[in-house]
Amino acid sequence: MTFASIAAVTTTLILVAVFLALVLNLDQMAKNIEQDVQISTLIDMTADEDQIVELGEEIEQIDGVAEVQFSSNDNELSKLVESMGDEGQAWSMFEQDNPLNHVYIVEASIPEETEVIADQIEELNNVESVLYGKEVVEQLFQFNNYARAIGLALIIALVFTAIFLISNTIKITIIARSTEIGIQKLVGATNSFIRWPFFVEGALLGILGSLAPVAVILGGYYYIYNNFANVVNFRFVELLPFDPFAWQLSGMVLLIGAVIGVWGSVMSVRKFLKV
Amino acid sequence: MITMENVSKTYSNGVTALNDISVHIDRGEFVYIVGPSGAGKSSFIRLIYREAKPTKGKIIVSDRDLSKLKERHIPYLRRDIGVVFQDFKLLQKLTVYENVAFALEVIETPPRTIKRRVQEVLKLVGLEEKEKMIPSELSGGEQQRVAIARAIVNNPKVVIADEPTGNLDPDTSWEIMKVLEDINSKGTTIIMATHSKHIVNTIKRRVIAIEDGVIVRDQQRGDYGYEI
Numbered sequence A: 001m002t003f004a005s006i007a008a009v010t011t012t013l014i015l016v017a018v019f020l021a022l023v024l025n026l027d028q029m030a031k032n033i034e035q036d037v038q039i040s041t042l043i044d045m046t047a048d049e050d051q052i053v054e055l056g057e058e059i060e061q062i063d064g065v066a067e068v069q070f071s072s073n074d075n076e077l078s079k080l081v082e083s084m085g086d087e088g089q090a091w092s093m094f095e096q097d098n099p100l101n102h103v104y105i106v107e108a109s110i111p112e113e114t115e116v117i118a119d120q121i122e123e124l125n126n127v128e129s130v131l132y133g134k135e136v137v138e139q140l141f142q143f144n145n146y147a148r149a150i151g152l153a154l155i156i157a158l159v160f161t162a163i164f165l166i167s168n169t170i171k172i173t174i175i176a177r178s179t180e181i182g183i184q185k186l187v188g189a190t191n192s193f194i195r196w197p198f199f200v201e202g203a204l205l206g207i208l209g210s211l212a213p214v215a216v217i218l219g220g221y222y223y224i225y226n227n228f229a230n231v232v233n234f235r236f237v238e239l240l241p242f243d244p245f246a247w248q249l250s251g252m253v254l255l256i257g258a259v260i261g262v263w264g265s266v267m268s269v270r271k272f273l274k275v
Numbered sequence B: 001m002i003t004m005e006n007v008s009k010t011y012s013n014g015v016t017a018l019n020d021i022s023v024h025i026d027r028g029e030f031v032y033i034v035g036p037s038g039a040g041k042s043s044f045i046r047l048i049y050r051e052a053k054p055t056k057g058k059i060i061v062s063d064r065d066l067s068k069l070k071e072r073h074i075p076y077l078r079r080d081i082g083v084v085f086q087d088f089k090l091l092q093k094l095t096v097y098e099n100v101a102f103a104l105e106v107i108e109t110p111p112r113t114i115k116r117r118v119q120e121v122l123k124l125v126g127l128e129e130k131e132k133m134i135p136s137e138l139s140g141g142e143q144q145r146v147a148i149a150r151a152i153v154n155n156p157k158v159v160i161a162d163e164p165t166g167n168l169d170p171d172t173s174w175e176i177m178k179v180l181e182d183i184n185s186k187g188t189t190i191i192m193a194t195h196s197k198h199i200v201n202t203i204k205r206r207v208i209a210i211e212d213g214v215i216v217r218d219q220q221r222g223d224y225g226y227e228i
Helices: A002-036 A049-061 A073-095 A111-123 A134-176 A178-186 A191-232 A242-273 B041-048 B071-078 B096-105 B111-124 B140-152 B170-185 B197-202
Strands: A038-043 A065-071 A103-108 A127-131 B002-010 B016-025 B030-034 B056-061 B081-085 B158-162 B189-193 B206-211 B214-219
Touching (some): A002 A242, A038 A111, A049 A065, A049 A103, A065 A073, A111 A127, A134 A178, A134 A191, A134 A242, A178 A242, A178 B071, A191 A242, B016 B056, B016 B206, B016 B214, B030 B170, B041 B056, B041 B189, B071 B081, B081 B140, B096 B140, B111 B170, B140 B170, B170 B189, B170 B197
Parallel strands (some): B030 B189, B030 B206, B081 B158
Antiparallel strands (some): A038 A103, A038 A127, A065 A103, B002 B016, B206 B214
């Protein structure tokens, strides 16, 4: 039974670790995206230089705007050509007759305010349109929220299962020692004195159960990070670096293990301390 | 030392074990509680060390009002009370010494005091030679003496004994009574529930008789009064 509950903690914590790693990485990606949300203000083709400068000043005065950067149509074209790689060379022929607009690149000081700011910029004169990847960003945020909710729900369910199993294991120890507990109570032992050994036993079960998961985290994440990080690394999708992330995750798992153990034991002792 | 005022105890199954009992027991007294089985003797005893709570009335034990005693203060009440049972309640895997020391360990007495104090009480009950034995190697009387040693090792003000001689033959019972008298002569209050007519009528002390949950007799130097 002791083995069974350690095994239960082990299985639980391995799954918890996988979900935690996923959720935390997704979270980080969402943050990266948030940080990178920029508003491209396409300036009307007919606007002259004074009007462009005036527009820039107007944008800067909007509340919550952190930075405004001007990018000429030539600049935009070369960025486009660059981003397309070899195929982008085809765009070079537009150099003589650039179809792109001059652009103000605007960054919000708080990413969530991007939409409000974009709406205000759109109202200004000499603005042709405003682009900020609204749909993509919102979908990503939504996906991330779902993933996080599901991951957390699973983690909580798993943790409770493990607590239940540990509390059962400890209950068996307690029943075996119920005469002893009865006598302890009779001669005036305080509840905390009686609880203490079970508390330690629970913590030990939890910590023993989390040793294997910690090994899995360190080994597994090391492997994934070194073999897949470069494959999946583009713009936003970036794995958290092994050091310190894998260590932090291991610490978390150890802590969760100990908490599961202690909680499970405290739950089962409580009933025996009445009278 | 112990005062009960209009105490009643009704269990959750509706059985009334004690009905409006008032009694006062002074420091240093030796009191027999007698009466037929199921009359309420055990309930009376259980109320004193707060194993059970009165349904009505007031109980004061060594200056503590038990009706107001908080759950977490019960251990401290029990440190003032030694309890001895018919079935000894010893831990079978521990030696005589360990069984007695156990009572001091749980109240976190310093180890050096434990050793001295345990040897003292084992000598008092005449078991200093057997401290390394385990309960199953002892006779019934010896086991009960271990239980008494455990009950008195932390110098309680009261020792409560629930039929301490119930499982023992007459000769052994006298040994136990001698030990209890010894303890009483040093000033410890003793409350003893018993069915032994012989003991009550020979060692004359205060007798409280309980029948159907009511005190029917309370007599100094009384006798057993029942024919069995």
